[in-house]
Amino acid sequence: MVNFRNALVAWSCLLSLGVAQAQWAGLTPWSPPWLSPPLSDWQRANQLQQLGGARWLAQGVNGHGVIVAVLDTGLNRQVADFANWQRVLPGINAIDGSQNVQDESGHGTQVASLLAAPINGAGVVGVAPMATLLPIKVVAGDLASSAAVTAGLQAAQRAGARVVNMSLAATGPTATQALKELAATDRTLVVVAAGNQGQPEAAWPARYAGTAWAQGTMLVVGAVDVNRQLASFSNQAGSAAAHYLVAPGVNIQGAGTSGTLTLSGTSQATPAVSGAAALLLSKWPYLRASQVGAILLQTADDLGAPGVDPVYGHGLLNIDRALSPVGSFTYRTARGVTFTVPLSSGRVLSSQPRVASPQAFQGLITQVFDAHGRHFTRDEGQALAARTRLRLDTLLGQDGLLGELSLRPLGAGLLGWSYQAQTRPTQSPRGPWGPADPFSPQAKAPLAQFHAWQWRSPTQAGAPTGWQVAVGDGGTATMALGAGSLSGLDGIQHTAWAPQEWQSWLASPLIGLSPKHRLGAIGVPLAPGWQLRGAWLNPQADDSQARGRLQATELHHEGPGHRLNLNFSVLDEHGFLGGYSREPLGLNQQTRTVGVTLAGAWQLDTHWALGLQWTRADSPAPANHGLLLASTRLLADGHAVGLMRRDTWVPGDRLSLTHQAPLRASQGSLTYQVIDQVDPDTGVPHYAEHTVQLKPEARERLTELRYTRPDGPGRQWAVALAWRVHPDHDATASAELALGLSYNIRF
Ligand SMILES: [Ca+2]
Ligand SMILES: [Ca+2]
Structure with a gap:
């Protein structure tokens, strides 16, 4: 039958x-809810969008509360991005000790905007648009003295900067002692441009990143184009490969005196990494500088030869991954019990049948910690x-x-x-x-x-x-x-x-x-x-x-x-x-x-x-x-x-x-x-x-x-x-x- x-x-x-x-359960392409119609500057948030950071803005991850020092040619407060922006601290002129940071070249202003330009409908949008900007002028004309850079680093440390952006490069060791002192605190991440000589090694002071005293508190940034190819001008990772990553640095639109200014260089790639660091620190202020550096390196997208290589180092900055949990989740209890589960186990559903309503577990929310000790909110009831x-x-x-x-x-x-x-x-x-x-x-x-x-x-x-x-x-x-x-x-x-x-x-x-x-x-x-x-x-x-x-x-x-x-x-x-x-x-x-x-x-x-x-x-x-x-x-x-x-x-x-x-x-x-x-x-x-x-x-x-x-x-x-x-x-x-x-x- x-x-x-x-x-x-x-x-x-x-x-x-x-x-x-x-x-x-999934993620949908995100557009900021307040942008309707899209603000003109949002369309020029290229680095933030290309690097996967945009969707995190909706979750309030925007650099808020983090002081980022930009050691550069100064800041032009007249540009549309910074004219009425409160999150700019009084500048520091590390050359003469004054507060005059007027930017004659426009380089410092453009770099600062890539890092922290606000979403205000004008200019551009930086990677960390709510970070607090500390402009420190260390370059006059085209030259920065080691003494000025030293004074700038010390000023940044005094001001409580958690990130220092150095879109500058020298042919020899620079500000060694100040960098050593900053590294010893493990509180401030120093992000340095690799340099634009097209050489197999990074310039100074970037090359310090690989020294023992740096303790992972320094990152070196090279530049790639839109095709993720290393820009011809960009210095390669070389011996600093373990601390080197790349970001978009070709034809990058930033703030300029007449609207926007488009520049290419490792100078333009560096603030993307600094901004990403500010995002991490705004979400997890307790992270040490070396932890922030390690996260950004570990979560970069591999480019070039497989693994860490002497050209691309760790690869391309990926902000989305950097803000996402890494490794596994560790649960902690006050009893001292800890246990670890794979990230992937988080979304399994309950089987049926069951005797209690799923509603019973609603609100059962706890914080768990990833491999870098960062806390993430887990809704256990939701699962x-x-x-x-x-x-x-x-x-x-x-x-x-x-x-x-x-x-x-x-x-x-x-x-x-x-x-x-x-x-x-x-x-x-x-x-x-x-x-x-x-x-x-x-x-x-x-x-x-x-x-x-x-x-x-x-x-x-x-x-x-x-x-x-x-x-x-x-x-x-x-x-x-x-x-x-x-x-x-x-x-x-x-x-x-x-x-x-x-x-x-x-x-x-x-x-x-x-x-x-x-x-x-x-x-x-x-x-x-x-x-x-x-x-x-x-x-x-x-x-x-x-x-x-x-x-x-x-x-x-x-x-x-x-x-x-x-x-x-x-x-x-x-x-x-x-x-x-x-x-x-x-x-x-x-x-x-x-x-x-x-x-x-x-x-x-x-x-x-x-x-x-x-x-x-x-x-x-x-x-x-x-x-x-x-x-x-x-x-x-x-x-x-x-x-x-x-x-x-x-x-x-x-x-x-x-x-x-x-x-x-x-x-x-x-x-x-x-x-x-x-x-x-x-x-x-x-x-x-x-x-x-x-x-x-x-x-x-x-x-x-x-x-x-x-x-x-x-x-x-x-x-x-x-x-x-x-x-x-x-x-x-x-x-x-x-x-x-x-x-x-x-x-
Ligand atoms: Ca803007
Ligand atoms: Ca590689």
């Missing part, structure tokens, strides 16, 4: 109201906030079933074999658990296969309370224990006409927590009509979902027109009643849940049947782990009731009304210790407690009206209407309505 149910021949439609919205939806295929048949093949070669029910192909492993039986989560990783799983063998004692043929043995491999869809049957091969219809459709929700819901497994089961006759059953469900090793190892013992009774089932299950899972293994939340540990399910079906008269199911589950509190500080025992319960009428309009038709309340926590809480803020100056975290109450405010209820009508041998119409209130126990979620119609042919 080959049975293609539902998938190949069914026609159906779905009405769905108020479905959950998909989580916004669990995936929502489920009512699905048409769950409504009309087995979830994801593509086809089914079954054989009973020995006749009289002696031996049976069944094979099913599914679009994905069925995570839970329909019914008390509700439908599977379409957003879960499982929904993208490849085709799943399921097969089972069953043997039943010949003497008890037709009576499922004799000897039975079943082994299977795959999903749980038809392996439901409980009042349904020992396995899907053997429907409930043999002795009572209580509907096979009820089989899934009359089973123990805990089985649904062992979503993909191997199964062995045996049924032993105790007395006429009584059977003792034992079942073992072992998870398959390749299943990355929360894995449940289930042992079930049940007492089964069948009599004329009724059947009863008492099921005790012990579930050992890596998780918490189906919750996904989230290490930071302590939900990845082995948890044992003991559950009891009582189910029964009664034939009331020749037309009516009644089904009832009730489940209670008891889990000990997870041990303290990760952010989890304390927890209490979890209790959950669920129930379902169904009423069916047969032969209403035509012989063999079925009209049923079922009402299900999926398992829901009735007690339990988890208390987490999170970092709610990090001191900006010291990086010291402040700890707070966050308690998650697992008992949801609302209770999900699924009501389903279904009518099936035979249409000749092996053919059947089915129509179903389902109404789901408070999906996922979420009091704020809209109700869902689904209507489905199918026509099934069995051949």
Whole structure:
């Protein structure tokens, strides 16, 4: 018998109201919200945009609070960018000690604008448009004396500059002692142009970056063109390769006395790196200068020969990557517990089903630290906030079933074999658990296969309370224990006409927590009509979902027109009643849940049947782990009731009304210790407690009206209407309505 149910021949439609919205997870191209229409200077934010820094502006990463000193030819305050801009400190003339920093050449003004020109609708936009600019004039005419540079560096240090931009180059050692003193503090990053001689080595003082005393507090910047090729004029990394990176430096538009001024040189590349450093320091003020340098180097895009090379050094500055976490995330608690998870593990969704609403974890936010010790905000609750939806295929048949093949070669029910192909492993039986989560990783799983063998004692043929043995491999869809049957091969219809459709929700819901497994089961006759059953469900090793190892013992009774089932299950899972293994939340540990399910079906008269199911589950509190500080025992319960009428309009038709309340926590809480803020100056975290109450405010209820009508041998119409209130126990979620119609042919 080959049975293609539902998938190949069914026609159906779905009405769905108020479905959950998909989580916004990706990044979209960003344009500043205040630019409508775009300001003219924003269009000249070339370096910021090319280097991936633009989107960070929207998050307030703009250089605010960071003093950047520009040691150059001075600053022309008359240019449109700086005319009325408050974030320019009184200038320092390091040549004569005055405050006169009038810029005769325009070089210093142009360089400063590339670093810190504000978004003001005029001129250009710098990489760090809200940084505080400290203009220090060290160049008069074309010449800078070592004494002036020394005085300029000392002035910058006194003023508290965190970044010093030096778009200047000399043929010999310059300002050595002042640079040494600055490096010793590890507080100020010195960013120096490589020089424009087209040489294989950087000029001075850039070449100092590689010396031991610099301790990584100096960076050397070369220039590339729009094609990411090193500009012919740019000095190469040479022996400073370990501290060298490049930025756009050909035809760079900056502020000029008559609008804008376009220049080329390593002078123009240098402020891009200085600006990026200011962005890092505005977001993480506690970073040391050497840390900022290391981050910018490590996150640069490799150019030229693979790896750090003597031409491009570390490669092209990438502001977006520099501001993004590097390496892994480390969680810290006040108890001294730290643990590290890969960056990629941050976005896994919770698996279904679960007993608490995703809403419960809302607001569970903590700070975590990347490989450079920078804190990042992590919304742990968000990762669990995936929502489920009512699905048409769950409504009309087995979830994801593509086809089914079954054989009973020995006749009289002696031996049976069944094979099913599914679009994905069925995570839970329909019914008390509700439908599977379409957003879960499982929904993208490849085709799943399921097969089972069953043997039943010949003497008890037709009576499922004799000897039975079943082994299977795959999903749980038809392996439901409980009042349904020992396995899907053997429907409930043999002795009572209580509907096979009820089989899934009359089973123990805990089985649904062992979503993909191997199964062995045996049924032993105790007395006429009584059977003792034992079942073992072992998870398959390749299943990355929360894995449940289930042992079930049940007492089964069948009599004329009724059947009863008492099921005790012990579930050992890596998780918490189906919750996904989230290490930071302590939900990845082995948890044992003991559950009891009582189910029964009664034939009331020749037309009516009644089904009832009730489940209670008891889990000990997870041990303290990760952010989890304390927890209490979890209790959950669920129930379902169904009423069916047969032969209403035509012989063999079925009209049923079922009402299900999926398992829901009735007690339990988890208390987490999170970092709610990090001191900006010291990086010291402040700890707070966050308690998650697992008992949801609302209770999900699924009501389903279904009518099936035979249409000749092996053919059947089915129509179903389902109404789901408070999906996922979420009091704020809209109700869902689904209507489905199918026509099934069995051949
Ligand atoms: Ca501007
Ligand atoms: Ca390279």
